[in-house]
Amino acid sequence: MFVYGMVGPLVSGLAAGAVPGFRTVLATACVAGLSYGPMVGLAYALTAALAAPVRPEATHEPDRLLRTDRTAVLQQILVNTVVFGVVGWLLYGPGGDVADWLFYTLTGGVGVGLAYGLALTAWGHWMVLARIWLPLTGRLPWAVGAFLRDARRRGVLRHSGAVYQFRHARLKEHLARTYEKTYEKR
Template sequence: MARTCLVLAPAFALAIAFGGRLVVGALQGLLGPLSWDLTDGLMIGTVGGIGGSAAYLLAFTAWGQWLVLARIWLPLTGRLPWQPAAFLDDAYRRGVLRRTGAVYQFRHVRLQHHLSRAFRRTDARYTPAVLPSDPPSSARGADPR
């Protein structure tokens, strides 16, 4: 992440600074007198480079998308606790969850059923799974050879 930012920020800064100079030179006669000093171009390029590299990191990398969604958006909307690990540890200490390796499971079957019923009632898109029907009785006893 840091290497990407260290490469992208100067690249964007130089592209904006010198690309802006080319654009101003090309539009000078068409739009009238325009000014693009090198120091102003580098300042604008630096701000744009830092902003562009930060936007790239947040929008187009897995880490950035995780940060925006899981650590900011879901807690803000109340769909996830601000500290999920602390929440899971507290539930484990209270006996609601059990730990199986790296996975947490609800300890009580009644709680599992209650939560699944509550989910089915609130989610309009929920449709129960359709399992294939049993094979005909003649196929069950048939010899596989």
């Protein structure tokens, strides 16, 4: 949160065409770190307290594990939104501006929860890389799950716990060489 507080005034200042002073940046960083830090810490502590451990049998199917992780991310977003909503209500007060409170609640709760979910969880990495980036760049088909299940059914891939693996080392090496040759030309 301290770094977030430092970056905010820098970006705002640069967008306005002026570079803010060091004291302004440091003051904003301290306020952000001391005000938002405890809220985010409280939200993560509540989420950790409410989280149920993953049962070993749930790790046998990659799809089930991703669903479990997605549920945990949605719970994190919900807890963040409630914590930011309550604290925002305390900051803006019952007589305060409802639009400001709502903006604070949604950007803080949903924004921080979604950032956490996309950056720090298996489901987030799956969404960003396998469902968005790799299909956009043409390196995976859009129906990734169906593609992996079909490759497993055909005996090209197997899954061990939560991961898919090539069954044949020669095929894996051939695909790696082909990939290197193809993308070295670019």
